[in-house]
Amino acid sequence: MIYLGAEAELIHGIWASKDVVVKRRISKGYRMKELDLRIIWSRTLKETSLMHDAKKIGVLTPTVYHLNPKMGIIVMSFENFPTLRNTMLEGKEVDLKALGRTIGTLHAAGLVHGDLTPSNILLSPGGPILLDFGLGERTKEEEMFAEDLYLLKRSLDELLDGHAETAFRKILEGYSVGFVAKHEKIKAKIEEISKRGRYIRRGVHHV
């Protein structure tokens, strides 16, 4: 077992002689069986389709090997790379502009990740790999893009006291390259959300 969350469990295993992560959505006794099945089915499908959409535009995500929407199971490649979180905690250099560009590319294609914490970002030599699209959405709303980034900003604040500001600025620099059309508006939205100051929220799981 790698992780047990409110919604899913992650298990590390071997599947067809490959290192894999099995994500299984947990059935909830409080909702009726039929609704439970419906929710698990649609979220499992949505998550894999968002991963697929991200790949199409060159954003790296784990490879889906097997999918059983009825059981809420996704079998995907285990990507053995350090998380952004651990890399930062060890004080190592990170190409934050490349990360920003990746997020910009994702947003420009109308996809939000929904849980962009440093534990959900792996740093591979080929570029950042984004994990867990379980809370992802397809959208055109600037507010949602800004919230995606704001969550990352908040997590960086918690992770690096003092240096978060500089780190986030580099991410935004890269972001403006990835999402040329709207980065200005989205930056303004992030400011607006910070001022509202009521977002201790989102980002449900920390692996």
Place this chain on the structure above:
Amino acid sequence: MSFTLGIESTHHVFGVGVVDENGKVLADVRKTFVPKTGGVHPREASKFFAARSSEAVLEALESAGLRLGDVSCIAFARGPGLGPCLRVGATVARTLAAISKKDLIGVNHAAAHLEIAKKMSGAFDPVVLYVSGGNTQVITWVGDRYVVMGETEDIAVGNMLDSFAKSAGLEFPGGPRIEDLARKGKRLLEIPYSVKGMNVSMSGTLTKAEKLIGKVPLEDIAFSLQEIAFSMLTEVTERAMAYLGKDEAIVAGGVGLNVRLRDMVKKMCEERGGKFLDYEPKYYGDNGVMIAWLGSLLAREGDRLNLLESTVIPKWRIEDVKAPPRLNYK
């Protein structure tokens, strides 16, 4: 012993409550406005409040066995709520404070729901699912602030149920009628389930349910509406608990009177090894006791209002309010 009199008048209930400093309830008078047709009209409700307010205050004092001079402070719901309704409560409170020369305390209605729920349930550090006609939020305490972890992106769950009831020709308030019908429903219909992060959205759910009226048995729509909307609420409550690492959950607000909703939250808590803390249902809905109780907590902090600066705040958000120090009620 010090006593606090609290006045609730944010929506359709004009409530006057009296509590002592330990939160013992000495009076709980409620005058409930019931609209002849449709929903609550602010002007009609406020007229009703104005007509019944003196009677409510006198009844409360009598039931508490106190005279106005025995009360140490007067609390009133300053917002959020309907402007005309809030102003009736505020005027009564100012008058009482002025003639008795006692402190006037302005109380946030949502915070009062949370504090009475915490007090009555014996919870210490819970996540609250606050659900009523005008509000749908998942709130918790972080230090001396209230933090909204999630909320509805459009309409409140109570508003959704009332609107559906109105379209289906059911009487106000719609919630209890829908609950009765839902007990006879069996079939889960295709109605949108919308959770985004820790937020919910209810308007798509309502639109679809309204479109089904007349096409399928009303019992099945009521049943599906409850199952889907309440599952959404339970899910975001669980997400907030998981995120914060808190293991207590309580429900507050009028929609909490729905047995199915409380059952779901209870079941969710059991499954994750947490605790659902219930309390007397009569304190779920709007009442004066909750205003008196939070007023008495704030009075201890010296949080009083100047009469001249005691205007109502119809859109007062709970995040803008300081929470009183946490007490262990166990």
